[in-house]
Amino acid sequence: MSEPCSKRINPKQREFFNERAEIWDTITTHDAEKVAYIVSLLGLKGDERIMDVGTGTGVMIPFYEEKLTSGSILAVDYSEKMIEVAKKKFPEQEHPVVFQVADIYNLQLKPEFDLIICYSCFPHFPNQPLAVSHLATGLKAGGKLVVAHSASRDHINNVHVEAGKVVSTDFLPPMAELVVMMTAAGLQPVFQRDDEEYYVSIAFRP
Template sequence: MSTPNPKQRDFFDEKAAEWDQKVRHDALKVERIVDLLSPCRGWRVLDVGTGTGVLIPFLLHRLGGEGSMMAVDYSENMLRVAAGKFPPSTYPNLEFLKADILTDELPDEYDAVICYSVFPHFMDQPRAVRRLSRCLRLGGLLMVAHSSSRETINGVHMEAGREVANDFLPPMPELLAMMRAAGMELVYSQDDEEYYIALARRVKA
């Protein structure tokens, strides 16, 4: 199946080269998000919508040499920037995958799947949650996280350009209902001025 919204993908392709200059992340907040996920050494983690790979350094060192990360994105240019920063010679336990998580076949049996700053862009959010939950082993964790409030994120998208102007974070109860419907149980949620975070565990086969 082709990507449901090619214009949105083109938008990210066009922004890739300047992304790291334009988009700043509060390292302490990202660190806290990763703390909440609590990845163990040896885990396999899927980083969904990796972009230029902002999460990679925060996650990879926690996984140790025996763990691994798959960084997935549907934007070729974003992946090219990320791969330039994290080459295989230095990061042998990191792989990149070009895929649309809504339509393409995805690898599975991950210990954790993290969607950092990407969830609003999924055209069909219940489908995304269902598909990503299937990438987890039983007991594995799915996290949706933003280091700003829902209101801030939705406002940023309305301003950013028409390709992403309707890309909204749902009210938290709606996201939690999607997670439950996908066979997950809630571990943690936070929806305030600082963060939008939902962490759930896959409990149903």
């Protein structure tokens, strides 16, 4: 099992998300067709163990659930208020999901996941190479790490500039830099899309 690799939590950033948790689903929109396209790239068979990183209010849960037959989801977020909202929407007793309040840098990981996906949260990780290398330790052989947004890199970075001081420097890296991070973490990049519509990068553990 890998050791937690950082104790750093940015309290202001966590507070930023806590303060918005109750209204998150009214201030953000997710194009269902675009999210479904991203999920279609994952090649889910139905029995996967998935980690939804930075799950927020659990917007991705129904999209995974639709594909899962016997698999399960660990949905992680360091904002306890986001997790409270997500739990109300998707009670653990009725959905194949377990929620965990945790900073991803502090997760104790062992190679048990078929898929670890950072949907719409990667820019907020302060040390992105460390996030990639740490999350990679949670992948089984053949398991995939995915960083995905259903908008362009420029759009996401501009949204953060305009969203206020706390997240104004939370940027998506150029795709080539993310590929280097994934390779340095021992992963094999298999898919990238970086255009006006999407920012998606997928790599697997050989």
